[in-house]
Amino acid sequence: MSSLILILSAILVIFMIVGAIVTIHARDLLVAIIASAIVDLVLAVLFYILQAPDVAITQASIMGGLTTAIFLVAIKKTERYEQ
Amino acid sequence: MIKKAFALLLVIIIGIFLSATFAKIPFGVPKTVVGKYYLDHGVNDLGGVNIVTSIVVLYRGFDTLGEVTVLFLAATGLGMVLAGLREKDEKKRKKTAPSLIMRTETKLLFPMIILFGAYIFIHGHLTPGGGFPGGVVIASAFLLMFLSHEKWEAKEKYTKITEALAGMTYVVIGLIGLYVAGSFLENFLPKGVPGNLFSAGIIPLIYTAIGFKVGSELTGLLQNLRETTE
Numbered sequence: 684m685s686s687l688i689l690i691l692s693a694i695l696v697i698f699m700i701v702g703a704i705v706t707i708h709a710r711d712l713l714v715a716i717i718a719s720a721i722v723d724l725v726l727a728v729l730f731y732i733l734q735a736p737d738v739a740i741t742q743a744s745i746m747g748g749l750t751t752a753i754f755l756v757a758i759k760k761t762e763r764y765e766q
Numbered sequence: 767m768i769k770k771a772f773a774l775l776l777v778i779i780i781g782i783f784l785s786a787t788f789a790k791i792p793f794g795v796p797k798t799v800v801g802k803y804y805l806d807h808g809v810n811d812l813g814g815v816n817i818v819t820s821i822v823v824l825y826r827g828f829d830t831l832g833e834v835t836v837l838f839l840a841a842t843g844l845g846m847v848l849a850g851l852r853e854k855d856e857k858k859r860k861k862t863a864p865s866l867i868m869r870t871e872t873k874l875l876f877p878m879i880i881l882f883g884a885y886i887f888i889h890g891h892l893t894p895g896g897g898f899p900g901g902v903v904i905a906s907a908f909l910l911m912f913l914s915h916e917k918w919e920a921k922e923k924y925t926k927i928t929e930a931l932a933g934m935t936y937v938v939i940g941l942i943g944l945y946v947a948g949s950f951l952e953n954f955l956p957k958g959v960p961g962n963l964f965s966a967g968i969i970p971l972i973y974t975a976i977g978f979k980v981g982s983e984l985t986g987l988l989q990n991l992r993e994t995t996e
Contacts, residue, residue: 740894745899749984756992
């Protein structure tokens with residue numbers, strides 16, 4: 684891995700950590716879902732950098748797309764704000 | 767306070783042991799013999815250029831059948847749980863009309879997303895992807911239509927029939943392999959020229975079946991979720 688890709692991966696990992704912390708601490712569950720979707724999409728980019736395009740496609744489509752949509756349906760049917 | 771201190775201590779101990787274990791494993795170096803065998807002989811043995819797909823469908827075909835079964839059971843279980851919550855009266859459902867831009871655009875995008883999903887699973891043995899991501903992409907196209915057109919729906923009858931036919935196709939292909947080549951899910955078609963669309967034996971057939979199965983299953987699941995009450 685060249686150093687440029689290493690720096691890019693480090694930035695992406697920092698994005699993921701920030702997104703994970705926001706996901707845990709957000710009171711508004713919509714914010715939490717969007718932050719976790721960001722974590723999943725950045726993870727897909729990281730899989731691509733690590734030369735696993737099959738996993739990247741699966742991660743982006745299942746976690747970034749479908750799971751986020753199902754979570755959104757779930758908060759629409761329950762409550763938006765955490766107690 | 768003491769509880770938290772204990773939790774922190776436990777996390778630190780687990781972290782030390784995990785990092786000590788992973789530090790011993792070299793990064794990016796092949797650790798087992800079987801992985802090297804797949805990389806060296808996979809293309810010659812099976813004719814699929816994408817080794818990942820060859821492993822998933824042929825070398826580890828039985829595992830994939832189990833995976834498909836797990837997904838089927840999960841979707842069926844969710845459908846059973848949601849069946850009690852289903853709103854029979856259509857009019858009671860809350861409806862907010864989506865904007866004109868959304869409706870027009872999804873109508874244009876819907877066939878293209880379906881085509882892209884089909885591309886992903888048909889070319890599973892040549893390019894990254896395969897039946898599972900392709901099916902999910904198709905289901906996400908249906909999700910877009912569900913979001914933008916409130917009256918439009920995927921009939922449960924058709925999703926169930928597609929799913930059952932695709933699952934049966936997978937098992938029947940496996941049984942033909944048992945009859946012709948001597949073991950379940952064995953490749954019985956010619957390998958062809960690696961890199962062509964019609965190559966790699968039964969990989970494209972099985973991935974097409976899996977793509978249809980996953981796509982119809984998840985579409986049915988989303989339809990179930992949509993029909994439930996608040």
